[in-house]
Amino acid sequence: MATAPLPPVSASVPESQPALSQTVRIIDTFVAPSKTFTDLRRCAAWWAPFLLMVVVSTLFVYVAGQKIGFRKIMENQMQAQPKAQARLENLPPDQREQRLEAGAKITAIISYAFPAITLFFWLIIALALFATFKVAAGADVSFKVSLAIVVYAGLPLLLKTLLALLSVAAGMNPDSFSFQNPVATNPGYFMNPADNVFLYSVATGIDIFMIWTLVLTAIGFTCVSKVKRGTSYAIVFGWWAVFTIIGAALGSAFS
Numbered sequence: 001m002a003t004a005p006l007p008p009v010s011a012s013v014p015e016s017q018p019a020l021s022q023t024v025r026i027i028d029t030f031v032a033p034s035k036t037f038t039d040l041r042r043c044a045a046w047w048a049p050f051l052l053m054v055v056v057s058t059l060f061v062y063v064a065g066q067k068i069g070f071r072k073i074m075e076n077q078m079q080a081q082p083k084a085q086a087r088l089e090n091l092p093p094d095q096r097e098q099r100l101e102a103g104a105k106i107t108a109i110i111s112y113a114f115p116a117i118t119l120f121f122w123l124i125i126a127l128a129l130f131a132t133f134k135v136a137a138g139a140d141v142s143f144k145v146s147l148a149i150v151v152y153a154g155l156p157l158l159l160k161t162l163l164a165l166l167s168v169a170a171g172m173n174p175d176s177f178s179f180q181n182p183v184a185t186n187p188g189y190f191m192n193p194a195d196n197v198f199l200y201s202v203a204t205g206i207d208i209f210m211i212w213t214l215v216l217t218a219i220g221f222t223c224v225s226k227v228k229r230g231t232s233y234a235i236v237f238g239w240w241a242v243f244t245i246i247g248a249a250l251g252s253a254f255s
Contacts (some may be wrong), residue, residue: 022048029155029216036152037220044144046151053158054115060165061111061179068174070111071104076178078103080193080200081255111179118154125239126150129221132235139225151218156212160185185209197255201248205240214240 020028022037026049028036064073078085088096110117130146133139164182180187181204188204218232225232 012119014203019043025049025152026052028153033216033219037149037223040145040148040152042222043222044148046148046195047156049151049158050115050119053118053154053161056158056161057115057118058112060161060168061108061114062166064111064168064177064179065108067168067171067238068177069104070101072174073111073177073179074103074107075102076175077107077180080178080180080197080251082194082197083255084214085156099241122147122154122221125243128239129217129235132239133221133225133227133232137227137231137235138223139221139227141221143218145224146221148219149224153213153220156209156216160207160209180204198248198252201251202244205244205248210240 017035017038019042020035022045025036025039029049075183078088088099091099126143126147126149130141130143133141133146160183163185167183168177184190186204186207188200188202188206191200191203195202214236215233218229218236221227221236222229222232
C-alpha cells in the first residue's frame, strides 16, 4: 500500500539573535535586558557602560565640588562617624582646622577615584557570583561573562547618579548631601546616621535602584547559564544580604 509522501523538511534554521553593539546593549539593559545578557555569551566586553559611568561620575563630583564644596561634603560625612567626630572636636583649633582641610582634599581625591574603586568591588562581586553559580548551581559561565553581567546590571545606579547630579545642580540643601546617599531612594536617606550607624547602613542598602540592579543581575545569570530564575534570585540577593551586613558591621565598627 502506497504511503502518503512526507512533507519536505525545511532547510532553514531559526536565526540566532543578531550581534548587538555596546550602545544597543546599554539601551536594551533598560528595555529588553534578556537581549543584552544573552549577547554577552557572544562578546563579554563591558568597557562602554564603564566609560559611561566614569563620565557621569566625574561630572557629578565636579558639580558637587562647585555647588557644595568638598569640605562641607566631608563635614556631612562625619555625621555618620560620631566617634571620629568626637575625636576631631577634642583637638586644638589649629589642629582641627588642619585636619578638616586635609579631610576635604582626601574626600575630593576619593570621590574622583570612585569609578576605579567601584570597578574593584565589581571584580569582587563578580568573583563571588561566578564561584557560586559555577560550584553551587553547576552553571556554564565564565568569570569574564560574570563581570560583564555585573557591570551592565549596574546601569540603573547610573540613573541614580544622574538624579543626584540634577538635584545638586538645582540647588539642593548642602546640609543634607552626601556622596554615599545623595537622593531619597532608600529608607536610610530619612535617618540620622549618628543614631545607629549599622541600621542606617542597612537601610541605605535597601535602595530602589540597587534592587533594580539585583533583579537585572539575576536575569543576566539566568540568560547566560540557563540556571532557573528562582535559583539566580536566591544567589544574587543572598550575596547582596551578605555584603550589606558586612559593610554595615564594618561601618559601625569604624564609625
